[in-house]
Amino acid sequence: MNIERYLTENRQGTPLQILRLLRQGRVTVNSDVVDSPRATVAVADNVRVDGMTVTGRQPQYLVFNKPVGFQLSMDPTTPHSLGSLLNAFDQPRQLKPLADLPKEAVGLVLASDDEHFLTDVTGQNWPSQFQVQVSGTTAPVLAPNQAFREVTTQVDQVHQHVTVTLTTTDGEMAVAVLGALPDALGPVERVTIGPLRLPVDLPNGAYRGLLPAEIDELTGPLDDEENRM
Known part of the structure; x- marks a missing residue:
């Protein structure tokens, strides 16, 4: 064959x-x-x-919903780390995360034991969406920042809060800016990495394998030379 x-x-x-x-x-x-x-x-x-x-x-390709305060270490013996969330089957694997989400933030993190996959995803330079909810119905005004590709606000009159979302490739800056907003109702959350959105059915502190279509989307299209093979 x-x-x-x-x-x-x-x-x-x-x-x-x-x-x-x-x-x-x-x-x-x-x-x-x-x-x-x-x-x-x-x-x-x-x-x-x-x-x-x-x-x-x-190889394993995983998506985590990281809890607040958890480190990105994949060592299962490290308390309050992604590694401590792994089941017995995944613990022996040499997993590595995309180390780009601060400890104080929550949400989407990718990890794999295929370093080439992580390199391919990093090379796409995907923007991510970060968001936080603040109390009240007046949308906060953020200072202009060239690192932010888009800033949106959504007012919820029923629950009396505003969801502020930043789209950027600079995750640390997004977490710092959103985390500094007054009257925040919780930690900053990353909800997307490029085409991948945090699964709505993935509870905080849980993880699952990436689907084949998600893997292909994250690594980007093949170039023309590859398509001719």
């Missing part, structure tokens, strides 16, 4: 991920780098991805 089908049947990623693996030179057959999805592979061949046999490589 061809290497693309082989990697797919061995659950090495989505179809777009497998093309990336090949293009990035991360797949070897009998120690030779293979970059064509049409290359053939036999049962007796030694196929590896990132130096690991395909039977031993089952």
Whole structure:
């Protein structure tokens, strides 16, 4: 069979991920780098991805709803860390987070044991949406800031609060600015990273695996050269 089908049947990623693996030179057959999805592979061949046999490589792609005060450390022995939230199956994995959400904020965090995936997501330079609710029905006025791509406010007359949302690639600045607003009703929350929105059914302090479509959206489209393969 061809290497693309082989990697797919061995659950090495989505179809777009497998093309990336090949293009990035991360797949070897009998120690030779293979970059064509049409290359053939036999049962007796030694196929590896990132130096690991395909039977031993089952990467994890996770989305967390981080609680307030929790560190981004993935060490399961560290109290009040994302690692302490992991179940027994995920604890032994060498997971790493996208380390871009301050401890005082809550919401969406990505983590994976596939460093290339994290690098690909970082390379997209996705903007994120950060929001906070403040009491009252008068929308606060924020000083102009070139780091903010968009600022929106939504007044809730029924519950007597205003939701302020910033869209930016500078998460630390967004958390600092929103956290300094008077009469905030809770911590600053990140609700999106690029195309990924914090799942509404993911409770605070919980996590789940990313869906294949979410993985592909986060890593961005393949370039023209990859599409011609």
